[in-house]
Amino acid sequence: MVERQNNAMLSVDALRMGVKGFALRDITFSVAEGDYCIILGPTGAGKTLLLETLCGLYRPQSGRVVIAGRDVTGLDPAARNIGYVPQDYALYPFKTVAQNVAFGLEARRLGRDETRRAVDRVLELLGIEHLRQRRPGKLSGGERQRVALARALAFQPDVLLLDEPLCALDEATRDRVIDDLKQLHADQGTTVLHVCHNTEEALRLGHQCVVMQAGRIVQEGAMEQVLNAPASAFVARFLRLKGLVRGAIARRDGVAAFCLDGAPPWAMPQCTLSPGPAYAFFPMQEVTVTLQRPEPEPDTLLLEGTIETNMARRGRCELRLNGPTRLRVPGIYPPATWTEGRCVYLSIPREKVRLLPDESNHR
Amino acid sequence: MSIDEVTSSTASAARPVSASGRGAALFKVGLFALLIIYAGFIAALLIANISYMEPGNIAEVLRDPDLRFAARLTLWTSLLSAALAVFFAVPVAYALSRYDFPGKALVDTLVDMPIVLPNIVVGVTLLVFFQTAPGRALEGTGFRFVYTRAGIVLAQFICVAPYAVRTVAGAFSAVDKRLEDVARTLGWSAGQVFRRVTLPMVRGGIVAGGVIAWALAIGLYGPLMVFTGTTRQVTEVLSTSIYLELSIGRIGPALAISMLMVAFTMASLIIFKLLAGGQSLW
Incomplete structure (x- = not known):
């Protein structure tokens, strides 16, 4: 035994x-x-x-x-x-x-x-x-x-x-x-x-x-x-998790930042990945979506998008955003007034964001 | 879209369907025409034989002591050779269908060889084998084969066993290996899995292999003429009886024996097809 x-x-x-x-x-x-x-x-x-x-x-x-x-x-x-x-x-x-x-x-x-x-x-x-x-x-x-x-x-x-x-x-x-x-x-x-x-x-x-x-x-x-x-x-991707966005890691003055097209860089001081293409992942249940731009907070990252489809109006609990991230935000029932084309802001706690290497880059 | 438009588009869509329907019907007619010609020709051969016989021929054959001996000898030699064929076919077919091993292609070809060899060549080969040292050594043990009834069984076995092997191998190949795997996880050893899962799954195939081997053994002629001869009340079987009857000009009894064999072969083939469940032989 x-x-x-x-x-x-x-x-x-x-x-x-x-x-x-x-x-x-x-x-x-x-x-x-x-x-x-x-x-x-x-x-x-x-x-x-x-x-x-x-x-x-x-x-x-x-x-x-x-x-x-x-x-x-x-x-x-x-x-x-x-x-x-x-x-x-x-x-x-x-x-x-x-x-x-x-x-x-x-x-x-x-x-x-x-x-x-x-x-x-x-x-x-x-x-x-x-x-x-x-x-x-x-x-x-x-x-x-x-x-x-x-x-x-x-x-x-x-x-x-x-x-x-x-x-x-x-x-x-x-x-x-x-x-x-x-x-x-x-x-x-x-x-x-x-x-x-x-x-x-x-x-x-x-x-x-x-x-x-x-x-x-x-x-x-x-x-x-x-x-x-x-x-x-x-x-x-395999688990079809929604909060995955592709961008790149850059280092400025020794501090790593995650850069997305059309968004201000996210300072990620704990990041150990090398500069280059990478992914950021954040659990969607940690994200707050608002129509008004929130007040900047030091430990909150901000992402901006326009509503492509408000799936709540079609009976589904999902908001689809346009822009480089093309995010799908599940688990919220946005009001019907959140119509296509309107601008929304996603507030994400910095400690919930994980940076992941772009494996395709290493092949 | 107006109603007229809908009607015309429906009509144009229906045209190709009806054209393909005509093509399918023509194809079917062609198939059945060839099938009727082929099966009809074989039926015509049988009818010709029956019409050539005289009413008393069958009774005459059944009363003739020499032919009754030949029928008895045919029955027991063919049963024995079919049983031997199945006895060897099961392990040989299982090994060929389940395992890969060096030289498998060669072994597979050797097993099939008697299928493609002219039967008379098998007879000559057997005769030659028993003139060589291994053959003489085998006969030295007391088993005599050349010009004996044991030789009939051996020649039948050599010629029919490959058909039994192919039939049984087809059945083994059709068994899902996962059934055996699951039985092993349920607690059965490899030998027990073979006996309790694999064999019941191929029961129909084994019986079919036996039936086809038996039917072929009954009709075997060429190698027996060379290897065992056809001596009345000694080594005469029904297939060689036909030759003997023809050689002395008794066409009626020869046809009667043929028709008895045809009836038996047809019954065997029907059983074989039912048991094999429409599987091809190889």
């Missing part, structure tokens, strides 16, 4: 793994017991490969995987006690729903009565008792997803690994399944690692978030922390 770090149910340390010209490099993260961790990243980031490696379907070239205090790096998938739901659910077409759910319990050689009780419990938990005798071919997408979840949960795994479980569902079903997943997690307290590329899904479900790009982890942390302080412009 390996000593658990900070109550971690799953910890991955310096994992490296290469297959068919693609490599996972230096993957390190941990998920606390009972946490719901989302792995986010664009297509081709290596999310599914990471999940399959954690399942034991691929052997890592180096690094370590510890689940529930056991080093499982060299173990077969069968010995890891993990529940895995792949993208297409992979239900056995020649088995009924009850037989699919019982399949993992049979491998553990439980008695017939114990298996039946466990199957009943998990079918009831997911509200699919009525599907017990059906074959997977006769189920809807949402029902198949529940059966796959039931099968993965039936033997009470240490960690539940979900690979884009909602991507094949229509929007209404997806919405309902997200609520169900939240409830299930709250009731069961299972540690979940959920791969997805949908930001909204991640925001609604995750406590913790790991963002991947090209086989590497580019940011890891609590969901709020990642949303309020993205580590890079890529993370901000």
Whole structure:
């Protein structure tokens, strides 16, 4: 047994793994017991490969995987006690729903009565008792997803690994399944690692978030922390965070300033980035929008724009601004008198602004 | 836009649709014409055979002790060779469809070789093999193949096994590997996954492979003439009976045997197509 770090149910340390010209490099993260961790990243980031490696379907070239205090790096998938739901659910077409759910319990050689009780419990938990005798071919997408979840949960795994479980569902079903997943997690307290590329899904479900790009982890942390302080412009853009503007860093008399076209430079004394193209990020909930130019304050930065579209008039909580920043300001319902073409001022607390390097500049 | 404009634009939009509809209909007519010509020609061959027979021919064949022996020998040798073909086809097809290994292309080609070789060449090759040291050593163990019934099974097996391999390999390739992966995460070992997930998924393919191997074994002729000969009450099977009957001028019984074999082959092919679920052979 390996000593658990900070109550971690799953910890991955310096994992490296290469297959068919693609490599996972230096993957390190941990998920606390009972946490719901989302792995986010664009297509081709290596999310599914990471999940399959954690399942034991691929052997890592180096690094370590510890689940529930056991080093499982060299173990077969069968010995890891993990529940895995792949993208297409992979239900056995020649088995009924009850037989699919019982399949993992049979491998553990439980008695017939114990298996039946466990199957009943998990079918009831997911509200699919009525599907017990059906074959997977006769189920809807949402029902198949529940059966796959039931099968993965039936033997009470240490960690539940979900690979884009909602991507094949229509929007209404997806919405309902997200609520169900939240409830299930709250009731069961299972540690979940959920791969997805949908930001909204991640925001609604995750406590913790790991963002991947090209086989590497580019940011890891609590969901709020990642949303309020993205580590890079890529993370901000991928999460579709709104307060990201592109400009350049200049140094005058040894003091760094962030320069945007058509706006006075923002003095950023704490900035350590080199002069050149860069991004500024500020959480939109920290921004105050006014029609009148506010009085200058030493720790408040000012941004000016004209209203391109007042989305509130179209039933959406968003204000779109013209100008070099082309910002979308979500989360406010501007009055209808804020018509297109009017000038608005955005006041941003200086300590909330993060300057991020322009990665495209380093390629 | 006025109503007139709407009507005229609708009419002009409808024109290309109806033109493409005529094209599709012509295409369909062409396809079905060729299908009818092809299937009709084969049906005409069968009808010609039936019309050439005399009413008592089938009964005569069924009463003839030599032909009854040949039918029995055909049945058990073809069943045995088909069973052997399936026994080898399952692991060979699984290895070829699931794993990459050095020399795979060569092994794959060797497995297919009897499909493209003329059957008589297989017979000659077998005859030559048993004149070489490994062949003589094999016969030295007590198993005699040349001019024996065991030789019939061996020749049938060599000729039909590749078809069983290709049919079963097609079924294995159609199994989603993720089903096997999930079973491993559920707690099953690789061997258990093969038995409990993969084999049930390809059951239809295995039966189809067996049926096609059996049907082909029943009709095999060329290699048997060379390798085992066709001696009455010893190594005569139905396919070689046709030759023997023709050689002594008994066309009616030869046709009757042919028609019995045609009936059996058609039944086998129908079963094969139902089980293979419309998959192509390779």
